Amino acid sequence: MAELRSSQWYAGDDRNAYIHRAWMRRGVPDSAFTGRPQIAIANTASDLTPCNAHLTEVAQSVKNGIYEAGGIPLELPVVSLGETQVRPTAMLWRNMAAMATEEMLRANPIDGVVLLGGCDKTIPSLLMAAASVDLPAVVVPGGPMLTGTFRGVPLGCGTDVWRLSEEVRAGTLSQEAFVKSESAMIRSRGHCNTMGTASTMALVAEALGTIVPGLAGTPAPDSRLLEAAHNTGRLAVELVAADRRPSSTLTKGSFHNAIVALAAIGGSTNAVVHLLAIAGRAGIELTLDDFDRIGSHVPLLVDLQPAGRFLMEDFHRAGGLLAVLREVRDLLDPDALTVTGRPLVDYLDDAPIWDPEVIRTRKEPLIAEAGIAVLRGSLAPNGALIKPAAASPHLLQHRGRALVFDSIEDFHHRIDDPDLDVDADSIMVLRGCGPKGYPGMPEVANMPLPRKLLEQGVRDMVRICDGRMSGTAYGTVVLHVAPEAAAGGPLALVRTGDIISLDVANRRLDLEVPADELAGRRVDDATAAGFADPKRGWERLYVDHVLQADTGADLDFLTGSSGSAVSRESH
Ligand code: FES
Numbered sequence: 001m002a003e004l005r006s007s008q009w010y011a012g013d014d015r016n017a018y019i020h021r022a023w024m025r026r027g028v029p030d031s032a033f034t035g036r037p038q039i040a041i042a043n044t045a046s047d048l049t050p051c052n053a054h055l056t057e058v059a060q061s062v063k064n065g066i067y068e069a070g071g072i073p074l075e076l077p078v079v080s081l082g083e084t085q086v087r088p089t090a091m092l093w094r095n096m097a098a099m100a101t102e103e104m105l106r107a108n109p110i111d112g113v114v115l116l117g118g119c120d121k122t123i124p125s126l127l128m129a130a131a132s133v134d135l136p137a138v139v140v141p142g143g144p145m146l147t148g149t150f151r152g153v154p155l156g157c158g159t160d161v162w163r164l165s166e167e168v169r170a171g172t173l174s175q176e177a178f179v180k181s182e183s184a185m186i187r188s189r190g191h192c193n194t195m196g197t198a199s200t201m202a203l204v205a206e207a208l209g210t211i212v213p214g215l216a217g218t219p220a221p222d223s224r225l226l227e228a229a230h231n232t233g234r235l236a237v238e239l240v241a242a243d244r245r246p247s248s249t250l251t252k253g254s255f256h257n258a259i260v261a262l263a264a265i266g267g268s269t270n271a272v273v274h275l276l277a278i279a280g281r282a283g284i285e286l287t288l289d290d291f292d293r294i295g296s297h298v299p300l301l302v303d304l305q306p307a308g309r310f311l312m313e314d315f316h317r318a319g320g321l322l323a324v325l326r327e328v329r330d331l332l333d334p335d336a337l338t339v340t341g342r343p344l345v346d347y348l349d350d351a352p353i354w355d356p357e358v359i360r361t362r363k364e365p366l367i368a369e370a371g372i373a374v375l376r377g378s379l380a381p382n383g384a385l386i387k388p389a390a391a392s393p394h395l396l397q398h399r400g401r402a403l404v405f406d407s408i409e410d411f412h413h414r415i416d417d418p419d420l421d422v423d424a425d426s427i428m429v430l431r432g433c434g435p436k437g438y439p440g441m442p443e444v445a446n447m448p449l450p451r452k453l454l455e456q457g458v459r460d461m462v463r464i465c466d467g468r469m470s471g472t473a474y475g476t477v478v479l480h481v482a483p484e485a486a487a488g489g490p491l492a493l494v495r496t497g498d499i500i501s502l503d504v505a506n507r508r509l510d511l512e513v514p515a516d517e518l519a520g521r522r523v524d525d526a527t528a529a530g531f532a533d534p535k536r537g538w539e540r541l542y543v544d545h546v547l548q549a550d551t552g553a554d555l556d557f558l559t560g561s562s563g564s565a566v567s568r569e570s571h
Contacts, residue, residue, distance in 0.1 A: 009109035037240040081125070091442065127281075136236065144312035171455070204262050263298035292374040303366055319354050319355070372387050378490060382550045402500050406526055411444075443468045
């Protein structure tokens with residue numbers, strides 16, 4: 001094995017080595033500082049990130065594996081983001097979490113790292129950090145929670161919150177019953193159990209090669225998670241010995257496989273912005289169009305909420321990601337390696353489907369061509385997304401009158417007004433919700449429908465936004481519009497009553513306003529007032545430097561990699 005990076009801290013007899021060793025001794029033997037890999041466990045466990053709170057127990061299993069393989073485990077608490085708790089939106093802090101983790105891995109005497117994540121932003125931020133510091137790294141995903149039931153019916157957490165709250169607004173469910181369902185929804189430890197962003201990112205990270213194949217999707221309370229965590233600890237020590245780094249496994253081919261997986265599982269649109277950001281850190285040229293080119297002809301094979309019927313516990317029981325990937329093996333890059341050093345496709349020989357209702361065969365897909373469609377046109381010059389599998393088929397080609405909201409506050413203020421000039425053919429537009437405008441690109445694109453239309457039985461409308469949509473949500477929603485309104489995008493110029501046309505088959509999103517008329521329009525004061533203008537701190541830094549959704553919404557000075565070398569030695 002080549003000389004360990006940590007020996008730059010611990011080897012020798014000078015004063016610096018003395019200080020580095022002495023403060024770390026506290027009962028550990030001399031052998032801890034002589035040639036044993038120092039493996040950090042970047043742990044996003046936090047009581048305020050309930051989806052990840054159990055990772056402390058998972059970390060113990062990882063530690064056992066590291067010790068067993070001859071390494072030294074070092075737990076490193078890192079910034080954690082609880083999707084439901086953090087305001088104004090966890091996405092505002094993803095880049096901060098990635099930056100802090102990257103810097104702490106680089107600054108400390110670390111040879112490799114095990115990354116423990118779960119809730120939506122945690123695996124993306126950890127992978128962004130790992131790609132930029134480029135130390136040997138492997139992810140252990142915390143896993144989804146078990147299925148909860150209410151009145152004998154399974155509850156998909158997240159998805160059913162939207163459904164039940166719309167039922168209350170439509171008058172078909174009592175407020176009392178709604179509140180009662182609350183304690184039934186979160187049945188166990190773990191992250192959301194729909195094919196939301198957390199489940200998606202764990203599965204996509206496995207397809208990317210950063211997780212031991214077969215592990216992602218294992219429910220959080222399942223003892224096999226701890227066994228896999230133990231073995232992943234052992235693997236981390238091997239990664240250091242083999243000098244296997246993210247730069248050797250994150251390739252164009254591995255991102256190709258991640259996109260195929262994303263389409264086949266019907267994963268969250270949030271994965272697009274996260275994969276673009278991770279690729280940006282790894283120096284891989286990945287574009288929005290790659291998602292359409294690679295993913296849009298992939299069949300949808302997984303029948304999970306939010307668009308489908310089942311939940312992650314069912315998915316795991318039915319065979320998990322490897323069973324899905326075996327069905328689309330011919331679409332995968334056979335050379336893309338995983339963190340084990342073997343190609344992903346090597347793991348597909350023995351990966352049967354145990355329940356074809358949950359995971360469909362290639363011959364009987366839910367949708368023959370799924371994936372995420374990338375739209376362009378006069379309303380989205382740099383692109384926008386729609387997930388056709390979560391949309392209403394009759395709205396995928398649609399023209400309608402715009403009903404414009406300048407901010408989420410404006411939307412909440414007016415949406416239930418009985419005099420709102422809206423019908424089922426209207427297209428609701430919400431702006432000021434992009435990376436800069438909000439700031440942080442919140443998950444508000446799936447706007448609740450106007451009460452008066454709900455009462456008429458309308459359950460879906462075309463909605464357009466420069467923000468994101470929760471991975472647990474559904475509907476005919478065009479999102480991630482780039483450039484966003486606050487960055488000079490034409491979305492800022494739309495007026496209520498303008499005609500917008502959506503044509504998903506031809507990948508078009510157009511504002512039917514003559515170009516010369518549009519050129520003469522200026523952003524209204526009321527619209528501009530909806531754009532964020534923070535005065536200091538992270539929010540100011542973020543607004544000044546965040547990139548648009550079509551390139552991953554990273555900060556401009558954080559893209560790329562700096563490697564693991566520290567800028568100066570300590571003195
Ligand atoms: Fe944590 Fe859904 S709130 S994964």
